[in-house]
Amino acid sequence: MTARQSPWLMIIAALFVTLLITSNIIAVKIGVIGPLTVPVAIVIFPLSYLFGDVLTEVYGYSTTRRIIWLGFACNVIAVIAISVGGAIPASSYWKDQQAYNAILGATPRVLGASFAAYLVGEFVNSFVLAKLKIATQGRWLWTRTISSTLVGQGLDSAIFVTLAFVGTLPSPVIVAAILSQWIAKSAYEIIATPVTYLVVSVLKRAEGIDTFDYSTNFSPLALAE
Numbered sequence: 001m002t003a004r005q006s007p008w009l010m011i012i013a014a015l016f017v018t019l020l021i022t023s024n025i026i027a028v029k030i031g032v033i034g035p036l037t038v039p040v041a042i043v044i045f046p047l048s049y050l051f052g053d054v055l056t057e058v059y060g061y062s063t064t065r066r067i068i069w070l071g072f073a074c075n076v077i078a079v080i081a082i083s084v085g086g087a088i089p090a091s092s093y094w095k096d097q098q099a100y101n102a103i104l105g106a107t108p109r110v111l112g113a114s115f116a117a118y119l120v121g122e123f124v125n126s127f128v129l130a131k132l133k134i135a136t137q138g139r140w141l142w143t144r145t146i147s148s149t150l151v152g153q154g155l156d157s158a159i160f161v162t163l164a165f166v167g168t169l170p171s172p173v174i175v176a177a178i179l180s181q182w183i184a185k186s187a188y189e190i191i192a193t194p195v196t197y198l199v200v201s202v203l204k205r206a207e208g209i210d211t212f213d214y215s216t217n218f219s220p221l222a223l224a225e
Contacts, residue, residue, distance in 0.1 A: 008203055009059060013067045016051040019044055020071045021078050024114060028103055038180055046188035049152060050196055052125050053145045058203045060211030061130040061218060068122045068220075072115065079111060113163035117156045123220045125152025130213040138210065141200065142193050149189040157181040 027041035048071075055064040082104045090097040106114075129148035136143060161178045169177075204210050 006207060008206055009063070012051055012055060013070065016048055016055070016067055017071045017074045019048045019051065020118070021075055023048070024075060024078070025104070033184065038184055042181065042184050046153070046185045048122070049125055049149050049185070049189060050192055052122055053129055053148065053196055054199050054203065056126045056129045057133065057141065057144070057200050058207065058209065058211065061126050061213045061216050064126045065123070065220060065222070068119070068126070072119060075115070110164045113160045116163060117160035119220070120159055121152045121156030124155055125149060127218055128152065130216065134212060134214065138212065141197060145193060145196050146190055150186050153185040153189070154182050157185065
């Protein structure tokens with residue numbers, strides 16, 4: 001059974017895309033978790049990195065690349081659908097247009113920041129994990145998942161917060177927001193390490209594969225394996 005035919009891969013890909021779209025929808029709410037003030041999407045968004053780790057570890061970078069772009073395309077479709085829904089004139093009986101726009105509407109700047117952060121963070125996360133797998137000869141999975149997440153989530157947080165808020169928020173606030181998100185997301189990955197081990201172990205046995213990207217073209221835009 002190839003990776004493209006695998007029902008397990010379809011399930012992981014569907015969960016990855018669902019987490020991505022859902023986190024972007026709920027990210028509008030700012031919440032307080034302990035000492036941190038963060039978007040509530042932080043509750044589920046780091047799971048997309050966990051699934052990204054699983055995809056790269058089991059199926060390899062090229063398969064993960066396709067799913068990253070699939071997630072991007074599905075997110076664009078969701079944004080377009082929400083925008084079209086908001087643009088359709090509201091019925092006189094429906095009084096919640098302002099609430100719809102406030103919760104689901106997003107400025108082009110924030111959307112652009114979100115898309116850029118997602119692509120850079122996910123691709124870097126997958127690249128670092130794939131390279132470390134070769135360097136460690138497939139040992140010490142925890143070093144790969146944590147290291148790749150530290151780099152990927154760090155870039156994701158820095159790119160999003162900077163592009164979305166530079167010029168509108170003071171620099172100390174921007175730096176604090178980046179560090180808060182990075183610390184929280186990275187801690188999430190570290191805590192979830194046993195779950196990652198379990199899922200990877202189950203999938204490798206079920207699929208009968210353990211992919212090493214020795215000859216992979218790591219360009220995010222590559223169409224070939």
